[in-house]
Amino acid sequence: MTASLREPPLAAGIGLRAAHHGAVMASRPSVGWMEIHAENYLGGGAPRRVLAQVRRDLPVSVHGVGLSLGGAEGLDQAHLDRVAGLVAAIEPMLVSEHLAWSVAGGVYHNDLLPLPYTEESLGVVAGNVSRLQDRLRRRVLIENPSTYLRFDHSPIPEPAFLAALAQRTGCGILLDLNNIYVSAVNHGLDAVGYVDAIPADAVGELHLAGHHVAHEDGVTILIDDHGSSVCDAVWELHARAVRRFPDAPTLIEWDTAIPPLDRLVAEAKAADARRARALEHDDAAAA
Amino acid sequence: MPPLREIQRDFSQALLGGSDQAIAGRVLHDRLAPAQRIQIYRNHVRITLGEALATTFPVVARLVGGAYFASAARRFIEREPPRSPVLAEYGAAFPDFLAGAPNAPAYLPDVARLEWALNLAYHAEDRPALEPRQLASLPPEAQAALRLKPLPSTAIVSSAFPILAIWQANQPGRADTVDLAQGGQTVLVWREDGDAVCRALGPGEAVLLQALGAGRGLGEAASAAVQAEPGLDLPPAIAALLATAVFSAS
Amino acid sequence: MSTNPLKIASAVAVALGLSAGVVAAQDAKQEKCYGIVKAGKNDCQTASSSCAGTSKKDAQGDAWIYVPAGTCAKIVGASTAPKKG
Numbered sequence: 001m002t003a004s005l006r007e008p009p010l011a012a013g014i015g016l017r018a019a020h021h022g023a024v025m026a027s028r029p030s031v032g033w034m035e036i037h038a039e040n041y042l043g044g045g046a047p048r049r050v051l052a053q054v055r056r057d058l059p060v061s062v063h064g065v066g067l068s069l070g071g072a073e074g075l076d077q078a079h080l081d082r083v084a085g086l087v088a089a090i091e092p093m094l095v096s097e098h099l100a101w102s103v104a105g106g107v108y109h110n111d112l113l114p115l116p117y118t119e120e121s122l123g124v125v126a127g128n129v130s131r132l133q134d135r136l137r138r139r140v141l142i143e144n145p146s147t148y149l150r151f152d153h154s155p156i157p158e159p160a161f162l163a164a165l166a167q168r169t170g171c172g173i174l175l176d177l178n179n180i181y182v183s184a185v186n187h188g189l190d191a192v193g194y195v196d197a198i199p200a201d202a203v204g205e206l207h208l209a210g211h212h213v214a215h216e217d218g219v220t221i222l223i224d225d226h227g228s229s230v231c232d233a234v235w236e237l238h239a240r241a242v243r244r245f246p247d248a249p250t251l252i253e254w255d256t257a258i259p260p261l262d263r264l265v266a267e268a269k270a271a272d273a274r275r276a277r278a279l280e281h282d283d284a285a286a287a
Numbered sequence: 288m289p290p291l292r293e294i295q296r297d298f299s300q301a302l303l304g305g306s307d308q309a310i311a312g313r314v315l316h317d318r319l320a321p322a323q324r325i326q327i328y329r330n331h332v333r334i335t336l337g338e339a340l341a342t343t344f345p346v347v348a349r350l351v352g353g354a355y356f357a358s359a360a361r362r363f364i365e366r367e368p369p370r371s372p373v374l375a376e377y378g379a380a381f382p383d384f385l386a387g388a389p390n391a392p393a394y395l396p397d398v399a400r401l402e403w404a405l406n407l408a409y410h411a412e413d414r415p416a417l418e419p420r421q422l423a424s425l426p427p428e429a430q431a432a433l434r435l436k437p438l439p440s441t442a443i444v445s446s447a448f449p450i451l452a453i454w455q456a457n458q459p460g461r462a463d464t465v466d467l468a469q470g471g472q473t474v475l476v477w478r479e480d481g482d483a484v485c486r487a488l489g490p491g492e493a494v495l496l497q498a499l500g501a502g503r504g505l506g507e508a509a510s511a512a513v514q515a516e517p518g519l520d521l522p523p524a525i526a527a528l529l530a531t532a533v534f535s536a537s
Numbered sequence: 538m539s540t541n542p543l544k545i546a547s548a549v550a551v552a553l554g555l556s557a558g559v560v561a562a563q564d565a566k567q568e569k570c571y572g573i574v575k576a577g578k579n580d581c582q583t584a585s586s587s588c589a590g591t592s593k594k595d596a597q598g599d600a601w602i603y604v605p606a607g608t609c610a611k612i613v614g615a616s617t618a619p620k621k622g
Contacts, residue, residue, distance in 0.1 A: 018577030039373050039579035044413030045440070046481030047576050065581045066372025072292035079372055098581065104295040108369040109302055110339070111331050112581060113295075116313075120291055146583065149324035150315045151294070187317060214588035219318045221327070226582035255582040331587040339578045352607030362601070374578035389603050392612065402572075409574035419556035430549050431542075455570060457608055467614025476572075483572040509549055510540045521545070525552035 010059065012250040012271035014264045021050045023261040031268045033059040033093065035251050039066045042082045051090065061094040061205070061251070062087055066108065069128045069142070070101035070115045084135050094205055096141040096174045097132065099125065099162065116151035117161045122168070129169045141204045142166075143174035146182040146211075146224035158183070159197035166202040173198060175245070176207035177237040178230065182222040191233075195240050203245040208238060208271060209253040227256030229267065238271070239278035250275065289313075301325055302332045304365040336364045339374045340381060344402045346457040347385070347395060359388050375410045378403060394467070397446035398453055401485070404442035404476040408483040411440035417534040419526070431506025435499045440478040441533040443488070443496055447471040451487050477533045491516030492524055496533075 011032030016024065018040065023029070034054055041051050054060060064083055067075060087095055100112035115121045125142075133140055144162060156164070162173055175198060184191035210228030214221045230238070230252070238250070252267045294313060301307035307325045314321035337360040341348045348356040363384045369377045382399035385391050416438060425433065444450065448467060451474045456463040473493040476485045488496065494515040498508035505525075513519055 018575065021576070037577070037579050037581065040375070040577045042373055043375060043410035045409055045411065045478060047410075048413065049481055063581070065579050068372070072290070072295055076372075082373075101295060102372065104292075104299040106370055107299060107303070108372045109299065109332050110335050110369065110372075110374065110579075111302075111328055111583075113298060113328065116291070116294065118291075124291055148327040148583075149321065150317065151313050152315050153313070154315075209582070212585045212588075216319060216323060216588060221319070221588055223327070223585060223588050224583045225585040226580075227585055253582070255580045256585055326590070327583075327587045330589065331584045334584040334586060335580070338584075342575045342578060345573075348607070350607045350609040350612070351605035354602045355605045355607070358600075358602040372579070375576065377578075389601060390605060392605065392609050394612065395609075405572035406574055409572070409576070419553075422553045422556060425553060427546065427550055430553060431546050451570065453612055456611060458570075459573075462608075462611065464611045464613060467612065469614075479569075483574045484569045485572060486569050505549055506542070506545055509552075510542070510545050513540050513545070521548035522551040522555055525549065526555035529552070529556040 009247050010249040012252060012268035012275070013059075013061070014268050015063075015251065015253045015255070016051075016054060016060075017255065017258055018047070019258045020261045020264075021046070024054055025050055028057040029261055029265050031058070031265055032249060032272075033061060033251075035061040035063050035094075035253075038062050038064040038083050038086055041086060055090050055092075059093040060090060061096065062090070062092040063143075064095070064097040065112070066102060067097050067128075067132065068101045068103035068108075069097050069132065070099065070113075070121065070125050071103045071128065072101075072124055073104065073106075075128050075131055076103065080132065080135055087136055087138075094141060095136060095138060096143055096205060097129075098143045098145055099158075099165070100145045112145050114145065114147040114149060114151070116154040117156040117158060118154065119156075122156070122161060122164055126165055126168045129165065129171050133169065133171065139170060139172055141172040141174040143176050143207065144179050144183075146176070146179040146186075146222075148186055148221065150187055157197070159194050163197070163199050163202065166199065172204035173202045174205040174207060175203050175241060175248070176209075177241055178207065178209045178211055178234050179224060181231075181234050181237060182211050182224045185220060185222045191237055192240065195237055195244060198244075200244055203241075203248045206238065206241055206245065206248050206250045207253055208234060208250060209255075225256045226253050230271075235274060239274060239281075242275045242278045243282045246279065298325075298328075302329050303368055304361075333361055333364065336369065336374075336377070337361065340364075340378055343375075343378045343406045344381060344399055346402055346454050347381075347399050349457045350395065350398065350453075351391070359385065359391075362388075375406065378406070394446070394448035394450065394453060397444065397448055397450045400446075401444045401450050401454055401474055401476070404444050404474075405483040405485065407442065408440040408476050408478045409481075411438070411478065414438055414440075415536040416532040417529070417536050419529040421536075422529065431504060431509075433505040434502060435505065436535045436537075437496075437500050437533055438477070438535045440483075442476045443473060443493065443500065444476065445471070445473040445493065450474060451485065454485075475531075475533070477531060479532060489516060489519070489524075491519035492528065495524065496528065499534075
């Protein structure tokens with residue numbers, strides 16, 4: 001079966017940000033779906049009202065940023081319950097979180113912090129992911145992080161760690177192509193090899209975003225600021241990813257210097273056009 | 288290899304102003320020194336938590352200026368880091384922290400309390416508000432005993448300083464001068480149509496609401512209000528407060 | 538108004554009657570201020586300037602900036618002095 005005969009996945013989506021609450025209330029954005037950060041919608045009032053309308057208009061995905069699934073001290077039950085309450089209330093099409101930790105000693109650091117990829121870490125993350133899936137009674141997707149350092153003892157390559165996590169817990173993978181590229185440049189690793197090492201049946205969503213190019217002591221460091229258009233190298237990874245994971249919908253994230261909604265919608269349309277082209281080339285190559 | 292818990296404890300210490308030596312010893316030296324790579328995370332934590340505080344306390348930030356605010360925020364973040372991942376709920380202790388900040392004006396903590404109340408009003412969970420119509424049919428003997436519970440989005444902030452005037456003078460596009468000689472203000476904060484709103488309360492209204500908030504019956508609260516402000520015209524004052532969505536339906 | 542319980546009771550009764558109808562006008566008379574509260578503080582990106590100063594202390598250093606230099610100059614009157622310092 002060629003990719004073009006498949007049921008097409010949703011058109012690309014965009015992240016819902018508070019800066020666009022007014023615009024999305026005024027008219028439904030012409031995108032396939034929208035994703036929210038769970039932690040921004042755990043209270044009541046205006047944000048929940050906006051979310052309720054968006055949920056009526058479009059498929060919604062809940063993306064957690066604060067569960068600290070890589071935390072050695074386990075999950076915060078109160079926070080887990082609040083996220084579960086939100087998921088129960090809006091019945092999203094997807095739920096996802098990160099391969100990272102953000103809580104230690106009960107303190108929340110507001111960052112997606114890196115893990116050493118060891119058997120011990122795999123046990124910790126798998127335990128937390130299973131607890132999350134049990135609480136939500138559904139499968140979640142786990143996203144690869146962008147990182148700025150590696151530990152000296154980290155014997156498992158990140159894609160192998162994610163594959164093992166998926167196998168052990170039954171979770172899926174949210175593949176962020178910008179994160180792959182950012183980490184690959186920051187650590188001198190192979191981004192294409194990363195995409196190819198991810199098991200094709202595990203990927204349930206793709207993320208795209210822009211990054212900031214910084215230089216430190218003559219070394220290029222990419223900062224994952226979600227503050228610009230997707231760069232060409234990441235588009236190339238995306239083309240490879242849509243051929244390898246044709247059923248996974250794509251999301252555009254933009255969190256810094258957020259442009260008007262129209263610009264984000266245009267970026268999502270660009271992702272749709274590139275996806276279609278990538279699959280055509282795939283068919284041509286197969287013929 | 289030390290256990291993950293220890294690695295995360297050492298990393299946390301480096302992020303919150305402590306030494307990065309322990310964690311640096313476990314980080315790969317790859318073109319940049321471990322300390323340089325750790326610093327990227329440390330900067331992120333400081334910058335984004337500082338931005339979260341500046342977003343919740345914009346008037347405080349305006350009053351003291353960016354450099355002083357950043358300096359205060361950094362101290363606060365290290366002393367009272369977030370305990371919950373919900374950043375809209377971070378900063379409850381910031382007003383008290385400001386009370387001990389060097390050279391901070393005396394009114395600053397109360398202005399921060401007003402901003403915190405506005406933040407809570409905006410984000411508080413949804414609960415049905417009291418419909419004043421429901422009360423009109425109450426039998427007379429039940430009226431005075433009526434206990435009204437404020438919504439989670441409702442708060443009263445009392446200060447010896449004119450905090451609402453200071454707050455108003457620091458809204459975008461305003462540059463008025465405020466004379467502290469005008470005296471203190473008690474401010475009611477609530478949520479209306481999804482917006483956080485506030486207004487100054489008269490002395491009688493303030494006592495009335497505070498008594499109701501403390502769980503006293505409407506008759507007793509009304510009596511206390513008249514004692515505090517003998518000239519208060521009770522019926523319209525009570526009716527106006529009931530018409531404002533500040534009480535819970537249950 | 539006196540604090541006589543009967544008078545209070547009748548004032549309460551009048552208030553509850555009023556609250557069913559006429560209050561909209563009352564409410565409108567009161568000067569409300571709208572607070573601009575910004576939502577959406579949780580993100581999953583890295584701050585753009587996180588890289589700045591990776592090899593040195595950040596520009597501001599570790600010291601307190603001791604003197605507020607914002608609009609507090611516009612707040613005048615007898616008791617502007619800090620309580621403690």
